[in-house]
Amino acid sequence: MEVLELKEELFVSKGSGTDRTMAQDTGKIHLSDVAHYIEHKMGYAKRTKGTEAWSMDLAAEVGFMWEDVLSRAFADRYAARIGECELDGIVGSPDGLSPNDPLGKEMLVNEEYKATWRSTRKTPTDIWYWECQFKSYCHMLGVCVSVVRVLYLMGDYKGSGPQYRVFRMEFTPFELRENWKMILDHRDEMLEKGYWNIHDALKGEV
Numbered sequence: 118m119e120v121l122e123l124k125e126e127l128f129v130s131k132g133s134g135t136d137r138t139m140a141q142d143t144g145k146i147h148l149s150d151v152a153h154y155i156e157h158k159m160g161y162a163k164r165t166k167g168t169e170a171w172s173m174d175l176a177a178e179v180g181f182m183w184e185d186v187l188s189r190a191f192a193d194r195y196a197a198r199i200g201e202c203e204l205d206g207i208v209g210s211p212d213g214l215s216p217n218d219p220l221g222k223e224m225l226v227n228e229e230y231k232a233t234w235r236s237t238r239k240t241p242t243d244i245w246y247w248e249c250q251f252k253s254y255c256h257m258l259g260v261c262v263s264v265v266r267v268l269y270l271m272g273d274y275k276g277s278g279p280q281y282r283v284f285r286m287e288f289t290p291f292e293l294r295e296n297w298k299m300i301l302d303h304r305d306e307m308l309e310k311g312y313w314n315i316h317d318a319l320k321g322e323v
Contacts, residue, residue: 138201138208140313148209148257151304152249153315158303161245183232183268184212196228204257205297207304211254218262219285226262226285227254237269237277241284252288252296262287 140146156162188198196213203209213228229251233239241247251263265284272280312318 140208143208145203145206145208146304146307146313148207148250148253148300150314150318151207151300151307152246152253154307154312154318155249155299155303156246157315157319159245179270180232184230187230187266188212202257205301207257207300209254209257211258214258214260215264217264219264219283222287223260223262225258225260226264227251227258227260229254229263229265230267231265232268232270234270236271237273237280237282240282241265241267241286248286249296249300251286252293253300255288256293256297261290261293 138145138147140150153162188196195217196215199211199214201208201210211227212230215226215228216224218224218226229247231241231247233244235244241251247265251265255261255263263286265286267282267284269280269282272278307313307318310318310321312321
């Protein structure tokens with residue numbers, strides 16, 4: 118018998134289970150790349166101290182697996198996975214569209230699934246990229262509420278173990294318009310500089 122220990126990076130997929138079009142093929146930049154571009158430009162994307170040795174691809178893969186699991190589990194109960202959507206030439210991939218507003222106020226809500234190594238002290242409003250993404254998807258879908266299901270892998274970092282939290286985020290029309298204007302402005306800036314995605318931007322020294 119032969120046993121080999123392999124590097125998990127050999128098996129890591131490139132994103133979630135939802136197919137994603139490529140900007141170079143379609144001429145349409147993906148929302149996540151614009152949001153990451155802004156995040157890096159503003160200095161919000163600095164790694165947390167002590168995470169230098171992590172495989173960031175593997176850390177992201179945990180999030181994609183959580184997204185895929187919930188998308189399948191909730192498809193028949195709460196939210197339909199609609200695949201890519203597009204607005205103003207920007208493509209996005211919301212996790213789900215649901216008729217189940219926890220407060221019963223809205224006919225449709227955006228559903229988002231996240232897994233994070235952050236502490237439960239960090240709510241979605243503390244994570245700039247998440248809030249930008251949720252506002253953008255709401256605007257693209259014509260809704261004003263995101264239901265966010267978060268798996269905190271390390272819980273409270275005090276021995277709690279993994280913890281699960283659900284948040285309802287309701288945005289005003291003004292908040293959604295201002296956020297989308299920011300996205301469009303930075304999309305245009307990326308195109309002017311010849312960046313199709315965040316990787317191009319980082320190589321070009323954002």
